[in-house]
Amino acid sequence: MIIHGLDVLPRVTCPNHPDSILVEDYRAGDMICSECGLVVGDRVIDVGSEWRTFSNDKATKDPSRVGDTQNPLLSDGDLSTMIGKGTGAASFDEFGNSKYQNRRTMSSSDRAMMNAFKEITNMADRINLPRNIVDRTNNLFKQVYEQKSLKGRSNDAIASACLYIACRQEGVPRTFKEICAVSRISKKEIGRCFKLILKALETSVDLITTGDFMSRFCSNLGLPKQVQMAATHIARKAVELDLVPGRSPISVAAAAIYMASQASSEKRTQKEIGDIAGVADVTIRQSYRLIYPRAPDLFPADFKFDTPVDKLPQLMYKVLILGLRVVELEDMEMEHNCWKAAYIPRVSVKFLACQPTLQSGWPVVIRKCGNGTYFSVNKQQRLYSLLTQQELLVPAMKDSGAHSHKQFLYLPGCGDGSNCAAHR
Amino acid sequence: MFDVIFVVLMKLRKPRITATIWSSGKVICTGATSEEEAKFGARRLARSLQKLGFQVIFTDFKVVNVLAVCNMPFEIRLPEFTKNNRPHASYEPELHPAVCYRIKSLRATLQIFSTGSITVTGPNVKAVASAVEQIYPFVLLCLSCV
Numbered sequence: 249m250i251i252h253g254l255d256v257l258p259r260v261t262c263p264n265h266p267d268s269i270l271v272e273d274y275r276a277g278d279m280i281c282s283e284c285g286l287v288v289g290d291r292v293i294d295v296g297s298e299w300r301t302f303s304n305d306k307a308t309k310d311p312s313r314v315g316d317t318q319n320p321l322l323s324d325g326d327l328s329t330m331i332g333k334g335t336g337a338a339s340f341d342e343f344g345n346s347k348y349q350n351r352r353t354m355s356s357s358d359r360a361m362m363n364a365f366k367e368i369t370n371m372a373d374r375i376n377l378p379r380n381i382v383d384r385t386n387n388l389f390k391q392v393y394e395q396k397s398l399k400g401r402s403n404d405a406i407a408s409a410c411l412y413i414a415c416r417q418e419g420v421p422r423t424f425k426e427i428c429a430v431s432r433i434s435k436k437e438i439g440r441c442f443k444l445i446l447k448a449l450e451t452s453v454d455l456i457t458t459g460d461f462m463s464r465f466c467s468n469l470g471l472p473k474q475v476q477m478a479a480t481h482i483a484r485k486a487v488e489l490d491l492v493p494g495r496s497p498i499s500v501a502a503a504a505i506y507m508a509s510q511a512s513s514e515k516r517t518q519k520e521i522g523d524i525a526g527v528a529d530v531t532i533r534q535s536y537r538l539i540y541p542r543a544p545d546l547f548p549a550d551f552k553f554d555t556p557v558d559k560l561p562q563l564m565y566k567v568l569i570l571g572l573r574v575v576e577l578e579d580m581e582m583e584h585n586c587w588k589a590a591y592i593p594r595v596s597v598k599f600l601a602c603q604p605t606l607q608s609g610w611p612v613v614i615r616k617c618g619n620g621t622y623f624s625v626n627k628q629q630r631l632y633s634l635l636t637q638q639e640l641l642v643p644a645m646k647d648s649g650a651h652s653h654k655q656f657l658y659l660p661g662c663g664d665g666s667n668c669a670a671h672r
Numbered sequence: 673m674f675d676v677i678f679v680v681l682m683k684l685r686k687p688r689i690t691a692t693i694w695s696s697g698k699v700i701c702t703g704a705t706s707e708e709e710a711k712f713g714a715r716r717l718a719r720s721l722q723k724l725g726f727q728v729i730f731t732d733f734k735v736v737n738v739l740a741v742c743n744m745p746f747e748i749r750l751p752e753f754t755k756n757n758r759p760h761a762s763y764e765p766e767l768h769p770a771v772c773y774r775i776k777s778l779r780a781t782l783q784i785f786s787t788g789s790i791t792v793t794g795p796n797v798k799a800v801a802s803a804v805e806q807i808y809p810f811v812l813l814c815l816s817c818v
Contacts, residue, residue: 424766439767446762455751455763490816493747494786496765 260289364389364407371411374430375422384414388449397448401441405433409441416453421460423498425526458483458501461525465505468524471514474551479508481548486539495535502527503535507543510561513554682720687713693721697728707735707797737793740800744788746815753784753814778803784811 262268262281270279270288279289299311365386372382388410392398398406408431415422428435446452459480466476483504486492492500502525509516518529539546544557680693687709692700699717704710711733718730750771754763763771770783770791780794780803790807794800 439764443762443764452758452762455754456765487751490749493816494750494769496769498766 262286262288360403361390361393364393364403367404368407368411371408371427371430375426377411377415381411381414381418381420384417385410388413388445391449392445395448398441398444401444402433402437404431405437405441406445407431408433408438409445412438412442413445413451413453416456419460421456423461423526429526456497458487458497458504461498461501462505465501465521465524469505469509469516469520471505471509471516472512475505475508475512475514478512478548478551479505482507482539482546485546486542489542489545491542492535492538495538496527498525499527499531499535500539501525502532503539504546506532506536507539507546507560511547511551511553511555511557515555682717684713684716686716689713689717691717707738710735735796737795738797738800740792740794740797740804742790742792742804744790744811744815747788748784748786748811749814749816750784750786753811756814757810773807775803775806778806782807786816 260270260279262270262284264286265281265283268281268283271282272279277290278287280287298313368385368389369382372385385407389407392406392410408427411431412422412424412427415427424435424438427438431438462476462480462483466479471479479501483497483501486500486504487497492503502521505525506516506518506521509521518532521527522529522532540560540562543560547553547557678695682691682693683689684691687704689701689703689710691713692702699714701710701714701717704713714733715730718728721728750763750765754761754771757773760775761771761773768783770785773782773784774780775782778794778799780792780799782803783791784807785791790804790811792800792803794803
């Protein structure tokens with residue numbers, strides 16, 4: 249009898265449903281009919297593990313006769329043979345070394361890739377990332393590695409960038425600084441690799457929002473749930489109202505946390521928040537100054553204030569503006585509403601108190617933040633027109649006793665400023 | 673990456689340019705404010721090298737990169753802008769505060785800041801000008817009214 253290949257082999261079919269597809273159950277080694285559930289095929293190979301191994305067992309006693317679990321998606325299949333430890337006298341040569349060395353070349357083609365996977369697992373471990381992010385990172389790394397478009401870059405840099413992308417894609421972004429903290433690569437290099445990988449894989453990622461980081465930062469600072477919710481609300485509102493154009497969401501989140509914590513009983517300093525978020529405390533200060541004027545609108549409606557809104561720290565220099573020359577004076581006590589009224593975005597119009605206190609009618613100077621620089625003539629004119637248009641300031645009267653060659657601007661509401669002190 | 677030791681920087685006053693001179697004879701001339709000025713500067717440079725005694729020939733003058741800056745009179749909302757212009761625009765606030773918008777057909781790159789100022793780089797002046805014209809309607813859609 250001539251047997252022609254597979255045609256003559258008996259096909260297992262369910263007796264009741266000859267056309268139905270049989271489902272394989274790996275662990276028990278069965279073939280099950282998908283219609284009625286009858287176990288049709290028996291004695292199919294079971295690919296489950298033979299022995300169970302526990303972590304407290306001694307390492308030498310591993311009776312398993314097969315290797316580790318395969319990682320078919322990632323490496324090129326792990327089907328290498330390993331030579332077991334010799335037991336009898338014949339397996340040792342003259343000097344006492346075992347005759348047959350083990351582990352010559354496990355998988356030479358992907359040695360670098362396996363190293364990278366190990367590095368990724370280490371990095372993810374340090375910041376306690378779950379397994380799904382690590383798997384995603386490994387997949388990304390494999391895709392990038394096979395493409396070879398980033399071949400010249402250090403594998404560690406590519407691995408760090410893949411980790412960053414995986415966190416973003418899973419909806420739980422980590423800041424570049426956080427990834428930097430667990431990797432030996434600089435932020436600049438990770439950023440470069442990040443952009444290159446996005447281009448190579450032709451994907452894009454969603455923009456980061458302030459809310460993504462709130463739960464992590466707040467729990468690291470030990471803030472209660474109300475404060476976290478308040479901070480999330482503040483940050484979201486601030487971005488909606490566009491009070492902080494061009495600021496990184498991390499800085500805005502940090503400033504929101506500062507404001508929320510200062511308004512509650514659990515106060516945190518700028519330095520603490522800066523440490524956790526990876527932003528400098530001056531950055532928090534800058535963003536805070538931008539959101540402070542609208543503080544009452546930003547807090548959620550049901551927030552319980554431990555420190556009321558007007559008692560929140562102000563953090564402004566309050567520069568006294570004298571005509572168009574910059575004069576900076578120390579320490580501030582200023583009428584709350586005139587300062588609020590003069591908030592102009594991006595110009596850092598700061599009002600300083602002239603000793604001892606600023607009152608309506610005192611002149612104001614427009615200053616660029618930081619150093620005592622003069623503004624250029626164009627800018628002065630622009631600012632002058634802006635301020636007078638918005639009626640925050642009114643031009644000085646002719647005979648107010650001020651120096652005639654300086655243009656003074658006064659806060660509206662009070663006289664002609666004839667009672668102001670001489671300025672530097 | 674070229675070896676930086678073998679480069680001479682030469683600055684001219686009249687067309688205000690800075691020239692990077694390699695020993696192979698290649699020269700990169702930067703800082704001019706127009707294409708003709710760049711050519712004048714390069715020629716002036718070649719003349720001064722000739723006067724020094726080197727056998728120079730002025731060949732292959734090519735304007736490679738033009739950088740321009742312009743200002744929109746309004747502020748721009750960057751996250752909205754990125755969402756509307758997905759494949760071309762890329763915005764990473766952690767890395768750089770501007771949106772990087774690439775126009776492939778013109779080979780131009782624009783950096784759009786939230787203050788409304790835009791930096792354009794392109795292969796020639798015409799490409800840069802048309803890039804600004806192209807992007808104006810998109811940017812107008814996402815202006816922020818404060």
